[in-house]
Amino acid sequence: MREQPLPERIEKTAISEIETPALLLDPVVMDRNIDRMRAAVASLGVAFRPHVKTAKSLAVVRRMTGGVPGPITVSTLREAEVFADAGYTDILYAVGVTPNKVARAQRLRGRGVDLKLIVDNADAATAIAAAGDPADPLPVLVEVDSDGHRAGVAPSDAAALLGIAARLRGGATLCGLLTHAGASYGATSHAEIRRYADQERDALLSAAAILREAGHPVETLSVGSTPTALFATDLSGITEVRAGVFVFFDLVMAGIDVCRVEDIALSVLASVIAVQPDRGRFLVDAGWSALSRDRGTARQAVDQGYGLVCDATGRPCPDLIVLEANQEHGVVGLRPGSTNILPKVAVGDLVRILPNHACATAGQHAAYRLIDSVRRTVTGSWPRFGGW
């Protein structure tokens, strides 16, 4: 049984009575997503280190880590500090660290948090080693590039790997390797996702062999992204998997068939401001300040605009999307080329908008409103935080 964190505020209001816009979270759907991921990772025989950057919520992450504090991945030192305050002691900061953040990282270690950093170049390694405390050296994972996506050392680049390893002494110490198949978000089949998962594994095994051959200890081999974590079949030699967006899922993940639309746990509740039947559209009170400007589905087969529009119960309206977003206005209409008919709506009607990118949409809000989909009520509220 999973421990149920106490909601910070208990309510029992009909969804139809709350003020809009509001970020709704269905905890039943979320728990199902968490169970699916934890089962997938467990079946691979590796540890799970969920990423907190999507949720930025103690209550949500507590469920991701199985009801008690466990290993987590963070994208900011603020996340590390908030979770350290809540009792999390095994934290991987998975963005290449800059010299101006090392002192703060060191302070977290001084509080008894096993904070680990990542680097992908010798200059950063040198800076960390110089700024870190030799009495409590900062453990560092070297980032490896498994897919040409963003950052990391090429897995076969022995000179770069050994150059970084040589600099990780004094205030820093090498503790492992990390990779993230960000390119898996662009995959078009489960087979392609599996290939990315294999690439993550193989890239780390190659790089580890080079370092171990030279006598460097490489304990942690950390891979992951939501797609590869769910579709990997063999992670032999890997020690841990990271993933974050699976907790809520979103239209980008549905667009590559990593989840179904009904697995998306997050939506933005909005009210109709005006109906413009002659223009085939209506306006809602959720603009980019509520939805974010993320257009992650623009490159996919089905472009969902600024979000797929559902009725107030959460059932998607075919082809109905947010076509344009201003700060506090969303323009809703049918997807270009659609043969569907614009649903009849009236001023004040409620809709729910599914996010392209859960991290970005959640990031626009200060709290999750928890919903009971069966009783159509809001049952509580979980705060979330931002900043660095």
Add this chain to the structure above:
Amino acid sequence: MREQPLPERIEKTAISEIETPALLLDPVVMDRNIDRMRAAVASLGVAFRPHVKTAKSLAVVRRMTGGVPGPITVSTLREAEVFADAGYTDILYAVGVTPNKVARAQRLRGRGVDLKLIVDNADAATAIAAAGDPADPLPVLVEVDSDGHRAGVAPSDAAALLGIAARLRGGATLCGLLTHAGASYGATSHAEIRRYADQERDALLSAAAILREAGHPVETLSVGSTPTALFATDLSGITEVRAGVFVFFDLVMAGIDVCRVEDIALSVLASVIAVQPDRGRFLVDAGWSALSRDRGTARQAVDQGYGLVCDATGRPCPDLIVLEANQEHGVVGLRPGSTNILPKVAVGDLVRILPNHACATAGQHAAYRLIDSVRRTVTGSWPRFGGW
């Protein structure tokens, strides 16, 4: 003399010593922008009602209103409440109101705030009139569409105008007309902006004539956008002008020649995480969580990616832009087709990134760090707020 609001926190730190990412605000540039706008509006002989949605900061807006509370425009009731708490009593809520917000608006009026609402359809007018308090009817401006941009009644649509006016009784009362030339953001010349300014004026005068002819009082005629407010030459018959983004300006405004790049008062300070010379790019620690996902210059002649990159002193590096943005990573490189050379940078170097859209970028941060550009110091910090 303008009253100087006390910064909430006084500091004197070298810009090079603060942690990144951080939102920098140059108050000297901001004050110049405010002076320019206030002079432009004064020369037109109309009242100024600045929009607070860009800044969402008491300290900034206090300067926009000339050092004392004055008329303001808001985009959320939260903005209205925060400014009401600070002594602002003349507030226009310039987003079509939904029925679930009327009670809250009425409570603000009960506190002595002259809050005005807008509508552009009979259903919304009916809902406000029904929910409002006949003992203190909600003053309502009818939104008129002057440019086909988003919302509003066509200025010659007598049936629609009179239909709305007829419903504004009981809990609501007609007090004026409003329009916003959002399409002026797409103008390509000052002459075209002037035409939008004329359209704003003419649309309201046409609609006012119809309503006045039928015996309806139309006191307030409210127009505005940053481009039209700055380039209008004749606002005869108009009573007030609204504008917001001018306070900071941004690359979208520079792209239509409404300001110069050096008039942009806002930038995001970021550190170099990694240099990838073979790929002609480097990574910084400002991703979309610091920059926003706004791509407002994508449709302009010069696409600035996710922002134009400057050196640490704020001088733009020719053709250097943020090509891609992940949550906490920005990928910086030369604009496609550029013949410039990638500047030499090292890990830990600082850059400043100018925003496409000031409202969106500022919205990602909890505070403005005030800078002294001459001494290259951070001199204080002004909080900002979000939410609804």
